[in-house]
Amino acid sequence: MRVPYWNIGYGYAIDLLAFPVLVIFLSGLYNHYRKIRKGQERFKKSPDKEHSRPGPFFISSVLTKGILGTRIYRKFFTGLAHGLVFWGMATLSLGTLLVLADVVLKLPVFSGAFNRWFMSFGLDLAGISVLTGLIFFLVRRLFPPDRLVTPKERKGLFPMAGLLAVIIVTGFLTEAMRIKALGPDPASFIGNFVSGLLPAGVLSTTFHRYLWWLHGFLALGFVAYIPYSPMVHMVLAPVNIALADPRPGPKMGVIDFSFFDDEEEDPENSPALGVAKLGDFTRKRLLDFDTCLWCGRCHEVCPAAQTQQPLSPKKVVLTLAELLAANRFTDELPEVLGSDAIFSCTTCAACMEACPISINQPKTIMQIRQNLAMERSELPELMSKAYNSLEQRRHPFFGTGSGPKDWQKGLDVPVFERGKTEYLLWAGCVATYDERAQKIARAMVNILSHAGISYGVLSKPRCTGDPAKQMGNEFLFTEIARENIEEFSDLQIEKIITLCPHCYNSFTRHYPELGGRYEVIPHSVLISRLIASNLLPVSSDGSSFCYHDPCYLARRNHIEETPRQVLEAIGNLVEMPRSKRESFCCGGGGGNYWSEPSGVRINQVRAKEALDTGTDMIATSCPFCLLMLTDGVKKYTEDNKVFDIAELIDARLRSG
Amino acid sequence: MHIAALAKVVPDYEVPAGDFELAGNRAHSRYTRMIGLYDENAVETGIQLKEKYGAVLSIISYGSSADVPILRKAIAMGADDLSIVQGDSDDPFVIAANLKMAIEQMNDIDLVLAGQQSADLDRGVVHAILAEMLGCTFLAQISEIESGNGAWTVRQNHENGSRMLRLSGRAVFSITSSPQNVPRIPAVRAIMAAKKKPVGKLQGIETPPMQAGEVKVEIPKMESVCEFLSLDDLGQTAKTLLGKLREERYL
Ligand code: SF4
Numbered sequence: 001m002r003v004p005y006w007n008i009g010y011g012y013a014i015d016l017l018a019f020p021v022l023v024i025f026l027s028g029l030y031n032h033y034r035k036i037r038k039g040q041e042r043f044k045k046s047p048d049k050e051h052s053r054p055g056p057f058f059i060s061s062v063l064t065k066g067i068l069g070t071r072i073y074r075k076f077f078t079g080l081a082h083g084l085v086f087w088g089m090a091t092l093s094l095g096t097l098l099v100l101a102d103v104v105l106k107l108p109v110f111s112g113a114f115n116r117w118f119m120s121f122g123l124d125l126a127g128i129s130v131l132t133g134l135i136f137f138l139v140r141r142l143f144p145p146d147r148l149v150t151p152k153e154r155k156g157l158f159p160m161a162g163l164l165a166v167i168i169v170t171g172f173l174t175e176a177m178r179i180k181a182l183g184p185d186p187a188s189f190i191g192n193f194v195s196g197l198l199p200a201g202v203l204s205t206t207f208h209r210y211l212w213w214l215h216g217f218l219a220l221g222f223v224a225y226i227p228y229s230p231m232v233h234m235v236l237a238p239v240n241i242a243l244a245d246p247r248p249g250p251k252m253g254v255i256d257f258s259f260f261d262d263e264e265e266d267p268e269n270s271p272a273l274g275v276a277k278l279g280d281f282t283r284k285r286l287l288d289f290d291t292c293l294w295c296g297r298c299h300e301v302c303p304a305a306q307t308q309q310p311l312s313p314k315k316v317v318l319t320l321a322e323l324l325a326a327n328r329f330t331d332e333l334p335e336v337l338g339s340d341a342i343f344s345c346t347t348c349a350a351c352m353e354a355c356p357i358s359i360n361q362p363k364t365i366m367q368i369r370q371n372l373a374m375e376r377s378e379l380p381e382l383m384s385k386a387y388n389s390l391e392q393r394r395h396p397f398f399g400t401g402s403g404p405k406d407w408q409k410g411l412d413v414p415v416f417e418r419g420k421t422e423y424l425l426w427a428g429c430v431a432t433y434d435e436r437a438q439k440i441a442r443a444m445v446n447i448l449s450h451a452g453i454s455y456g457v458l459s460k461p462r463c464t465g466d467p468a469k470q471m472g473n474e475f476l477f478t479e480i481a482r483e484n485i486e487e488f489s490d491l492q493i494e495k496i497i498t499l500c501p502h503c504y505n506s507f508t509r510h511y512p513e514l515g516g517r518y519e520v521i522p523h524s525v526l527i528s529r530l531i532a533s534n535l536l537p538v539s540s541d542g543s544s545f546c547y548h549d550p551c552y553l554a555r556r557n558h559i560e561e562t563p564r565q566v567l568e569a570i571g572n573l574v575e576m577p578r579s580k581r582e583s584f585c586c587g588g589g590g591g592n593y594w595s596e597p598s599g600v601r602i603n604q605v606r607a608k609e610a611l612d613t614g615t616d617m618i619a620t621s622c623p624f625c626l627l628m629l630t631d632g633v634k635k636y637t638e639d640n641k642v643f644d645i646a647e648l649i650d651a652r653l654r655s656g
Numbered sequence: 657m658h659i660a661a662l663a664k665v666v667p668d669y670e671v672p673a674g675d676f677e678l679a680g681n682r683a684h685s686r687y688t689r690m691i692g693l694y695d696e697n698a699v700e701t702g703i704q705l706k707e708k709y710g711a712v713l714s715i716i717s718y719g720s721s722a723d724v725p726i727l728r729k730a731i732a733m734g735a736d737d738l739s740i741v742q743g744d745s746d747d748p749f750v751i752a753a754n755l756k757m758a759i760e761q762m763n764d765i766d767l768v769l770a771g772q773q774s775a776d777l778d779r780g781v782v783h784a785i786l787a788e789m790l791g792c793t794f795l796a797q798i799s800e801i802e803s804g805n806g807a808w809t810v811r812q813n814h815e816n817g818s819r820m821l822r823l824s825g826r827a828v829f830s831i832t833s834s835p836q837n838v839p840r841i842p843a844v845r846a847i848m849a850a851k852k853k854p855v856g857k858l859q860g861i862e863t864p865p866m867q868a869g870e871v872k873v874e875i876p877k878m879e880s881v882c883e884f885l886s887l888d889d890l891g892q893t894a895k896t897l898l899g900k901l902r903e904e905r906y907l
């Protein structure tokens with residue numbers, strides 16, 4: 001039987017030293033907490049909820065993304081190395097605690113099968129796992145991929161990983177010295193191996209004693225230093241994941257503007273709209289910044305960063321993390337980050353999807369954009385024209401050559417009648433005012449008539465207000481949404497068919513918070529159901545279709561399969577390398593449909609990716625994506641290759 | 657320094673020609689109403705002068721009190737107060753007389769700014785008549801204004817360039833659009849503050865109109881005819897296209 005603290009006089013001193021170390025560790029964590037507390041409370045919706053609700057805690061997310069690290073494994077080798085270090089360290093820590101339990105509680109951990117399989121074999125296996133993982137990380141830091149060093153590499157990880165490797169090595173050497181002195185331990189396969197390498201005649205008991213203390217001090221030093229180093233992510237990441245709403249997308253919510261309605265209140269003294277300074281963020285956002293690993297997975301997938309636009313989500317988060325670390329709560333963030341960067345975000349949420357620790361980068365960016373739009377009225381030129389049009393005409397298509405009913409020319413489109421019509425066909429502003437996109441609305445009218453669906457349109461077309469929200473003007477969005485909700489109530493509308501994923505997202509995510517609750521169905525989903533119920537007789541003609549997932553359907557609402565089922569009913573589906581939740585944006589989101597083209601264009605990159613599949617046609621189910629990709633494809637071919645799913649079905653119904 | 661900017665509320669000036677219709681000889685009431693395009697440039701110019709010289713900027717409009725919520729945008733942009741002279745005449749002489757009345761009631765106006773032409777009738781005459789009535793200098797197509805040593809220095813735009821002019825005393829300028837006076841977007845709190853500002857309402861005065869009566873109003877019908885040319889022989893297609901363009905006198 002093994003004896004704890006063999007060959008070590010006053011070995012329990014290391015356990016006593018653990019107490020001051022714990023104090024240093026906790027005081028380091030408290031410093032993080034103090035800074036994060038400077039943010040705004042997360043829930044301040046009504047006075048009665050103030051100070052009372054801690055906010056939701058998502059246990060399943062902690063278990064999956066936090067403890068199992070499911071997102072990390074999307075990069076297999078990094079995930080594996082991380083898993084080796086994490087689970088190895090967890091096992092080694094448990095082993096250390098068991099030794100303490102043996103000394104204090106006389107728990108017989110060093111006897112029998114438990115000793116053999118856990119304390120000897122298990123801990124050796126854990127140690128070698130950690131070492132393997134660390135070697136991967138150390139080598140990778142020497143030859144880092146672009147995402148780790150662009151725009152900046154995090155300092156402090158290399159020394160801490162190196163220190164941990166030294167702790168593991170000294171641990172193995174201590175074990176080897178003990179084995180050298182006492183004879184082989186059958187299950188300690190690493191200890192036995194290292195002991196075999198030691199030269200004969202080495203003063204094993206003396207070296208063992210020194211190494212034991214060195215190993216102990218280094219380990220205590222490592223633990224004490226965790227909160228002061230990037231390794232603090234071990235603690236912060238699970239907390240951050242636990243507090244992150246697991247629904248997909250940035251979850252912008254709506255802003256309560258009732259303050260302004262109060263006759264007594266001076267609007268000039270109302271709280272800041274959006275975020276201008278670090279302290280305007282909620283505590284959850286500050287925790288996001290503090291937790292960021294600087295891993296660059298967001299940078300790698302961001303359409304803006306990948307096309308040399310001024311935005312990198314990693315840069316945004318790490319810049320804010322640096323301000324937080326330096327306690328700089330008064331810097332004006334639009335100046336620090338650059339408003340051109342803030343407006344380059346397409347709100348595609350690819351960064352969020354890629355982030356292993358559930359950081360909400362788009363919300364951070366959008367909240368600063370809200371401040372620029374609502375407090376400073378600073379919008380890029382084209383966006384401000386679209387905004388003006390939206391404000392004055394209730395649609396953003398300034399200079400359009402189309403009247404509100406032009407898309408209906410030659411069609412018999414019923415108007416929604418209260419109590420008679422089942423579905424409201426919501427054309428949305430793009431399919432109303434853009435000539436190319438009008439074909440989607442026309443196709444959908446034919447499809448619905450063919451399938452015998454009871455539907456109608458509004459007598460005066462409207463926009464959901466989503467472009468205003470995306471441009472950062474939540475106030476205008478709320479105004480338009482309330483007007484719509486009022487009209488829907490008058491007409492007793494309950495079911496809505498949308499042609500645009502942005503409208504779908506607005507109706508399902510934001511309208512309920514303003515009192516508008518409807519059953520909303522995206523047109524691609526409805527078409528899929530109609531085909532499945534044999535109401536649309538279509539068959540495959542052997543054409544190939546490459547489906548471009550709109551961010552607001554796939555990533556934000558997890559609608560990926562149904563549009564594919566529609567295409568599979570009429571031909572062969574081909575996939576781009578980046579598809580479904582990992583789709584690459586068309587470049588038109590976040591109001592960037594109205595942005596000045598500069599540098600590499602996102603829509604051209606995506607169009608090329610689609611054309612490279614050798615597909616006959618590119619299909620999508622978003623009018624913005626349709627317009628962006630139609631434009632992007634022009635760089636490579638004269639042929640019109642981009643179609644909405646509704647157009648493809650309608651054409652086959654006609655020819656059938 | 658007290659500046660008055662004149663603003664008129666007009667039907668949407670971007671209604672596509674194919675969608676435009678008249679009702680009672682005027683744009684159909686279904687069109688959204690908004691501050692005229694150049695009038696917003698005038699308001700913006702006024703705000704810039706206010707910011708630069710610490711002036712007071714008053715907005716004066718002639719129209720219906722239903723226009724007030726739309727005109728509040730000018731306050732939200734940065735003007736100090738808003739007065740509306742209530743009336744419904746289209747006659748430039750009547751409008752000018754009413755605006756003169758409002759300006760004179762303010763007593764201390766040093767400068768009047770107006771959009772170079774309204775976005776509905778595009779006449780561009782009211783400001784000139786107003787200047788005549790006020791007995792002060794009128795300059796058209798102004799894009800920049802500076803004040804110093806008791807004089808105004810202004811840039812007047814022409815089709816192919818511009819010239820600088822200097823004048824002193826009270827003046828009326830018609831403002832053209834320029835990159836410097838792109839109307840700002842009001843901030844949200846300014847919009848909300850503007851909603852709470854009191855508005856001066858003046859009863860319009862009766863005054864004889866100009867000696868011209870409206871006989872008929874017409875808008876051209878939009879027609880688009882599309883012809884596809886064969887692409888078999890590109891050289892021949894180019895010739896045919898040239899011939900057709902000459903025939904229609906486009907070349
Ligand atoms: S939402 Fe999209 S565009 Fe915006 S930062 Fe994230 S990845 Fe980049």
Ligand code: SF4
Nearest residue numbers: 292293295296298355
């Ligand atoms: S925000 Fe997330 S994905 Fe981006 S660098 Fe930080 S941890 Fe990595």
